Amino acid sequence: MAKRTVSDRESQALEKAAAYLPGGSNGNTVTMDMVIRGGRGPRVWDLSGNEYIDYALGSGPMLIGHANPEVVAAVSEQLSQGTTYFGLNEHAILLAEEIVKAVPCAEKVRFASSGTEATFFAMRAVRAYRGRDKILKFEGGFHGMNDYGLMSMAPSKPLDFPAPTPDSSGIPESLQGDVLVAPFNDIETTSAIIERYHEELAGVIVEPLQRIIPPAPGFLEGLRDVTRRFHVPLIFDEIVTGFRFAYGGAQELYGVTPDMCTLGKAVAGGFPLSAVAGSADIMEHFAPSDLGTPFVMQEGTLNGNPIASVAGLATLKVLRREGTYERLFATGNRLKEALTRLLYQAEMPAQVVGEAPMFDVIFTDHEITNYRSILDRDQPKVMRFNELLRERGIFKNHSKYYVSTTHGDAEVEQTISAWKSALEALDV
Numbered sequence: 077m078a079k080r081t082v083s084d085r086e087s088q089a090l091e092k093a094a095a096y097l098p099g100g101s102n103g104n105t106v107t108m109d110m111v112i113r114g115g116r117g118p119r120v121w122d123l124s125g126n127e128y129i130d131y132a133l134g135s136g137p138m139l140i141g142h143a144n145p146e147v148v149a150a151v152s153e154q155l156s157q158g159t160t161y162f163g164l165n166e167h168a169i170l171l172a173e174e175i176v177k178a179v180p181c182a183e184k185v186r187f188a189s190s191g192t193e194a195t196f197f198a199m200r201a202v203r204a205y206r207g208r209d210k211i212l213k214f215e216g217g218f219h220g221m222n223d224y225g226l227m228s229m230a231p232s233k234p235l236d237f238p239a240p241t242p243d244s245s246g247i248p249e250s251l252q253g254d255v256l257v258a259p260f261n262d263i264e265t266t267s268a269i270i271e272r273y274h275e276e277l278a279g280v281i282v283e284p285l286q287r288i289i290p291p292a293p294g295f296l297e298g299l300r301d302v303t304r305r306f307h308v309p310l311i312f313d314e315i316v317t318g319f320r321f322a323y324g325g326a327q328e329l330y331g332v333t334p335d336m337c338t339l340g341k342a343v344a345g346g347f348p349l350s351a352v353a354g355s356a357d358i359m360e361h362f363a364p365s366d367l368g369t370p371f372v373m374q375e376g377t378l379n380g381n382p383i384a385s386v387a388g389l390a391t392l393k394v395l396r397r398e399g400t401y402e403r404l405f406a407t408g409n410r411l412k413e414a415l416t417r418l419l420y421q422a423e424m425p426a427q428v429v430g431e432a433p434m435f436d437v438i439f440t441d442h443e444i445t446n447y448r449s450i451l452d453r454d455q456p457k458v459m460r461f462n463e464l465l466r467e468r469g470i471f472k473n474h475s476k477y478y479v480s481t482t483h484g485d486a487e488v489e490q491t492i493s494a495w496k497s498a499l500e501a502l503d504v
C-alpha cells in the first residue's frame with residue numbers, strides 16, 4: 077500500500093503547528109503528523125484528502141458517527157437562538173431528566189464542560205459529604221487531567237500499594253497524602269486498604285472497565301459491598317462507558333450501581349459537556365443549604381451549555397432507537413473476533429481486550445488483569461501496528477478502537493483486510 081500523500085496545505089499547517097503549539101501538538105495521544113479536515117459517519121479525511129475509517133471517534137464522543145444529520149439539525153437550530161446564557165436553559169434541564177431516566181445511580185445531575193472537571197467535582201462532592209479528604213483510585217485508572225486523577229495513572233516504577241506516584245510534573249507533592257492507590261481486579265488488596273483507611277476515606281473512584289481491561293467476575297460487586305460496608309461513596313467514572321456499553325452505561329451492563337458517576341463524551345454528542353450524577357443525598361451538596369449541609373462550589377461559564385445539551389439530546393434520541401446497541405455490539409464483536417483470529421494465525425503473542433464498543437490488542441502472553449499485568453507488553457509493536465494501519469486507511473488513537481453505530485459491513489471488511497496486510501508487514 078502506498079504511503080499517504082501529503083499536500084502542500086497539510087505540510088504548511090503542520091509547520092505552523094510546530095511553530096505555535098508546544099511539541100506541534102494539542103497534547104492528545106494520537107498521531108500528530110496529520111491534520112484532520114472533517115468527518116462523516118465512520119470516516120474522516122485529512123487536509124490532503126486521504127480517507128480513513130475512524131476508530132478514534134474524537135476519543136469517543138462520536139458514538140453515532142461524525143456529523144449525524146439529526147445532531148447537525150438540532151445544533152443548527154439552536155445556534156440561531158444564541159450559544160450560551162449562563163442561566164438555566166430548557167435543553168440542559170431535559171438532558172438532566174434523560175440522564176436520570178437512563179442511568180441507575182442518577183437521581184440528580186450537575187453539568188460541567190469536560191471529563192477532567194466532572195471527576196474533579198465528583199471527588200470534591202464526596203469529600204464534602206464525608207468530611208474526609210482521601211480518595212482511593214486504581215493504578216492505571218484514568219480520570220482526566222486533574223491533580224488527583226493524575227496519580228498512578230501510568231507509573232513507570234509503581235510503588236507498593238497504596239502509595240501514589242504523580243504522572244505529571246507540576247502536581248503539588250502535598251496531594252500525594254490525599255490519594256490511595258489499589259490494584260484493579262484485586263478485591264482482597266483493595267478491601268484491605270479500604271478497611272484500614274476507611275476513617276480517612278472520602279470516596280473510591282473507578283473506571284468500571286479500566287481503560288480496556290474488563291472487571292473480573294465479582295470485582296465490581298465486591299467493591300460495591302466493601303464501600304457500602306464502610307459507608308464510603310463509590311464513584312464510577314463513566315466518561316467513556318456512559319451511554320456506550322448500554323443506554324444506562326457500564327452500571328447497567330455489569331449490574332452494579334455506584335453512588336455517583338461521571339459522564340462525558342457520548343452524552344454531549346461531540347460538544348464540550350460533562351456531568352456528575354448520583355444519589356440525591358450526595359448531589360445536594362452542590363446546592364447552598366440553610367440546613368448546614370457543606371456546600372460544594374461548582375460554577376462554570378459553560379455548565380449545561382445549550383448547544384452541547386441539544387447535541388446530547390439528539391444523540392441520546394438516536395441511541396434509544398430499537399436495535400442500536402445490538403447492532404453496535406454485533407459490529408464490535410465481529411471486529412474483535414476477526415482481529416483475534418488474524419493474530420492467532422500470525423502466531424503473535426497477543427490478546428484482544430475490551431468490550432465490543434471499545435477494545436484494542438495488547439501484545440503479551442500474560443493473563444491481563446490490571447495495570448501491572450501489562451507493564452511489559454510490547455508497546456513499540458502496537459505503535460508500529462497503528463502506524464501501518466494508518467498507512468492502510470485506519471485511524472485510531474494509541475490504545476483503543478472505538479466503534480460507532482455507523483460502522484457497517486463495508487468498514488468491517490475494509491478493516492479486516494487492512495489488519496491482514498498490516499500484520500504481514502509487522503511480521504517482517
Ligand SMILES: Cc1ncc(COP(=O)(O)O)c(C=O)c1O
Pocket residue numbers: 135189190191192193195218219220221283313314315316340341
Ligand atoms: C475514564 C475517563 N475519565 C475522564 C476523562 C477525561 O475527560 P476529558 O478529556 O473530557 O477531560 C477521560 C478522557 O478520555 C476518560 O477516559
